[in-house]
Amino acid sequence: MEQQELSVLKDFERDSKWFHENINKLRRGGFAGKFVAIKDSKPIISGENIDVIIKKIEAKGENPSYIFIEFVHPEGFTLIL
């Protein structure tokens, strides 16, 4: 169980790394202003409505809890926390 959980984290970190390293590629590819779900270092589903994306992930038989999903902020956008 412990190994399985750590493996989930490792996959999540890998997909997060891919997202951040390819953010400009995603913007150029039409993902700006959308949520994108990444699995195995590639976008699998995207859209503007997170609830719809989650339903689509479930429809593919995946658990969204374990999938890296992030919003692609447009170039020049700054988020102040």
Place this chain on the structure above:
Amino acid sequence: MKKIPLEVYPFAGDLRVMASFLLRIEEFSKSIPIQAIVDTGSPITLIGPLDSKRMRISKIQLRKLEGRNKPVNIGGGKVITKIIEKTKLRFGGGLEFDMPVEFPIEDEKNPLQPSLLGVDFMLKTGAKLFFDPTKREAYFEIED
């Protein structure tokens, strides 16, 4: 001395220090991976609306969880959060910490609010943050 490696990525207009961990809520008995921005300007650790949705926690479930509600100002707006006390944060190296996290209950105003790992984590664990933006290197150091 224990070390928790962190990631440094450009995100939403600036370089951010990010931590990935498994979040375990005792009442749900499952661990969910979370990526949070390490925010030394935030006194609290907050799970953003996107991660709440990924976790498939409904507002009804959140309300039922053991914890208390509290108003918080996030990004200039006021939201109500629920403080969940019985949670664990587990990092890749196996380090695990019990600490409360907060979930926004009313998230409509700021759906893009990212999850934050706040100063409460550093106080709870005694962690010191090392951040070199030039080399894009960051980690927490925790004394034994």
